[in-house]
Amino acid sequence: MAELKYEITEKIGVLSENAKGWTKELNMVSWNEHEPKYDIREWSPDHSRMGKGVTLSADELAELKELLAGIDLDSFE
Amino acid sequence: MAELKYEITEKIGVLSENAKGWTKELNMVSWNEHEPKYDIREWSPDHSRMGKGVTLSADELAELKELLAGIDLDSFE
Numbered sequence: 001m002a003e004l005k006y007e008i009t010e011k012i013g014v015l016s017e018n019a020k021g022w023t024k025e026l027n028m029v030s031w032n033e034h035e036p037k038y039d040i041r042e043w044s045p046d047h048s049r050m051g052k053g054v055t056l057s058a059d060e061l062a063e064l065k066e067l068l069a070g071i072d073l074d075s076f077e
Numbered sequence: 078m079a080e081l082k083y084e085i086t087e088k089i090g091v092l093s094e095n096a097k098g099w100t101k102e103l104n105m106v107s108w109n110e111h112e113p114k115y116d117i118r119e120w121s122p123d124h125s126r127m128g129k130g131v132t133l134s135a136d137e138l139a140e141l142k143e144l145l146a147g148i149d150l151d152s153f154e
Contacts, residue, residue: 016136016140052129053129054117060093063093064092064103067092067103071089073139
């Protein structure tokens with residue numbers, strides 16, 4: 001089975017924690033020793049297991065930041 | 078094969094577009110007719126196919142917004 005190497009190089013923040021202690025986090029993660037990318041993903045309490053997530057380039061995260069800053073989240077509820 | 082019903086109920090913004098025209102987007106998406114959730118994901122040009130992504134609750138997106146507003150993205154480069 002193929003091996004996926006990863007390293008969380010920067011913990012930026014936690015978005016939520018569920019009843020089992022898994023946390024949804026924004027981090028910088030290096031995949032297979034490539035340059036780290038921004039990453040939003042669920043992790044087990046000891047970060048040995050990961051859930052589904054999405055990686056974002058610096059440009060994509062900057063775009064997301066601008067997008068979120070410009071909208072009223074309550075308007076979508 | 079199981080069927081996944083989904084509907085993009087609100088297009089909030091596009092984070093990037095790749096060479097094949099797939100776009101990484103922030104939307105509100107209803108999965109299997111449940112209440113829509115925020116969703117960051119890649120979509121094919123006609124939105125008939127989707128890539129990996131992550132769904133976020135309103136609280137998680139608000140947390141992400143606050144997190145991004147408070148950090149200098151350049152500091153992680």
